Amino acid sequence: MSATSLSTYARLQKRTYEILDGSVADRSSRVCEIFIALLVVANVVSIILESVHSLHEAFEYEFHIFDTFSVVVFSMEYVLRVWSYGAKYTHAAQEKGSAWKGRKEYLFSVFGLVDFFSTVPFYLQLLFPGADLRVLRMFRLLRIFKLSRYNSAMEDMFEAIKSERDSFSSALFLLLISCLLFSSLIYIIEGHDQPEVFRSIPAAMHWFILTIIAGWGNVDPVTYLGTVLVVVTQILAIALAAILTGVVATAYTAQVQRRESLYEMEVREVLADGVVTEEEQLKLKALQAKFGMSNEQVEAIALQVQAEKAAKDAS
Numbered sequence: 573m574s575a576t577s578l579s580t581y582a583r584l585q586k587r588t589y590e591i592l593d594g595s596v597a598d599r600s601s602r603v604c605e606i607f608i609a610l611l612v613v614a615n616v617v618s619i620i621l622e623s624v625h626s627l628h629e630a631f632e633y634e635f636h637i638f639d640t641f642s643v644v645v646f647s648m649e650y651v652l653r654v655w656s657y658g659a660k661y662t663h664a665a666q667e668k669g670s671a672w673k674g675r676k677e678y679l680f681s682v683f684g685l686v687d688f689f690s691t692v693p694f695y696l697q698l699l700f701p702g703a704d705l706r707v708l709r710m711f712r713l714l715r716i717f718k719l720s721r722y723n724s725a726m727e728d729m730f731e732a733i734k735s736e737r738d739s740f741s742s743a744l745f746l747l748l749i750s751c752l753l754f755s756s757l758i759y760i761i762e763g764h765d766q767p768e769v770f771r772s773i774p775a776a777m778h779w780f781i782l783t784i785i786a787g788w789g790n791v792d793p794v795t796y797l798g799t800v801l802v803v804v805t806q807i808l809a810i811a812l813a814a815i816l817t818g819v820v821a822t823a824y825t826a827q828v829q830r831r832e833s834l835y836e837m838e839v840r841e842v843l844a845d846g847v848v849t850e851e852e853q854l855k856l857k858a859l860q861a862k863f864g865m866s867n868e869q870v871e872a873i874a875l876q877v878q879a880e881k882a883a884k885d886a887s
Contacts (some may be wrong), residue, residue, distance in 0.1 A: 582659065589656035589674075592649070608649065612718045619712055638716050639712075643694040646715070650687045653678055682730070683721050690714040739819045747784070747812060754805055755780045762798045766791070766802035775787050784809040834870065835859055 590603045621627050622635050660674030679683045693711050733740065755776035763770045769791050770776050779791055783805045793799045838859055842852045860870050 577617055585656050586659040589659045592653055592656060593660075608645075609719055611642060611645060612636075612715050615715050616713065634751055639694065642715075643691050646687065646691050650691065653684075653687070683718070686714050686717045688716070697826055729820070730825060732820055732827045735827070736819050736823040740816070743812060743816055743819070747795075750808055751780050751784075754801065754808075758793075758798065758801055761795055761801060765794045780805065784812070832873065835870070836873050836877065839873055843877055843881060 657674035686747045759770050759773050759776040832856035
């Protein structure tokens, strides 16, 4: 392969990556993003409508054609992403295996797994036409998570949970201790009066989990102590929910603030030399889209940085 063809190949690969990843905020990337998003929404609506028996019988052929078209598009998107992500780390071109660094990062990411498993049921149906794969076909609903690629809210949520994993571990440990304690107590207190319900501690654990999740374990206590224990269990459920909600809310807010700080640092770096090139403008727009920041937020940060720079120059 000649140097010219290699250069063309590399440019095509890099351009495909920029369009699919949205790393460059231009018309092609935006059109691709809108097309994929609309197709995902249409797929979810189609799956919901297809579950209605009368509609499925009347439009079975149309549903199949649309599903086939969607799978073809999503499969092409998946293959192009695997190929183009080889250009993600162009700065590491001299490193051995650098092309596969970006590909492996995509293949084993949440988005890569969603892209894969949302299309696999279609091909399994082709390979095993006589098998009942209705459960696997419901994996098509995973396509709705493809939309999170174009919105940073879910990514922020995952990062918030990850950053507070110690707090979640503590809450889960507390839940485990409470489950063992309360299940044993309800078995001792109510086991003799309701042996068909609380026949063992594992059965009492089932009651505890239902009470924590739904607020009622589908069993009414018949003793006074049992009633008190149910009330305490329900209070514990509310307390745990409040703790976890507070942890997630705090971490989510911190994550959003961190993104704003990263954007502000990028703006300071761009304005350091007093000249904003077109490439730097595109980079800032792409970062704004990635972080899901509004124009008002961006303008406020830019004005603040410019005011600080002007005050520094004046002094």
